[in-house]
Amino acid sequence: MQPPRSDLSGLIRAVTARYTGASRHTRWYVASKLRRDPANAAILALAARPGGFGMVADLGCGRGQLGLALLLAGGARSVLALDRDGPKLREAEAAAAGLPARFAVADLAQGRLPSCDTALLVDVLYQLPEAEQRDLLRRAGDAARRRLVIRAFDPDAGWRSTVGHVMEWLNRALRGDARRAAIRPMPLPALRALLEGQGFLVTATPCWGGTPLPNVLVLAERRAA
Incomplete structure (x- = not known):
């Protein structure tokens, strides 16, 4: 079951608005990715089930828009997002101001991963x-x-x-x-x-x-x- 389209549209606007200070390409990418990628609605629907996703580790988070959407929708209690692309993470961190989200540069090919309730691996x-x-x-x-x-x-x-x-x-x-x-x-x-x-x-x-x-x-x- 997917979120009602009106709720999803409002969520997309709320997430996109947080990237106002990011580059023009990032603002376009975040809005387009959330609107057109069917995985986002499917994952948000899973997180809307009783209990939610709890503490989320977003492994290979890119610009971080999915983690922010989960937090704003109430589907996650906190997000730790890892990616190897530092500039993308800096834009994501600015967009997440005031939310229980942390971003860190990491090579997913090695090392111990953070303990979490839910691990996300999207296109990784x-x-x-x-x-x-x-x-x-x-x-x-x-x-x-x-x-x-x-x-x-x-x-x-x-x-x-x-x-x-x-x-x-x-x-x-x-x-x-x-x-x-x-x-x-x-x-x-x-x-x-x-x-x-x-x-x-x-x-x-x-x-x-x-x-x-x-x-x-x-x-x-x-x-x-």
Whole structure:
């Protein structure tokens, strides 16, 4: 179940207004991402369930707009957001003034992750080499007391997977980093097996909305002891 469109529109305006001091590109990106990316409404709907997301670790947060949306909507008690891009984090930190949110530069490919109730991994895994994907999942699973929420790239979604590979290559080329590691998303059965081995119940649902992309929302919830 998704939030009513009127509520979501108001939330998007409230989040976007916090980026008034950011660059023009960031202001455009935040508004566009929140409005057009189907993962945002899906994740906000999950956070609206009883109990919410609690303490959130947003791993690979980018400009931080999803974490701010969760806080303003009451779906998170606090947010610790990690990313390797310092300039983006500085804009996010300014936008989060007065909210229980912290931002830190971090390399997700190594080191211990912060303990949290809910760990978010949105469009992060497929950016990494295969071995690092598995390692990050294990560390995120160790850090999350209640759940992981992952937006994953399904490599077995037929023509959508082909489009996803082409779009990612084009995006990398435009950013000047087309020589990064080859795009090898973890197959969903392997992702599911790894998380289930850590004690999570796993569900995966399509999350492409009106896009041609192979995105899937994976919800891994800790089994009751």
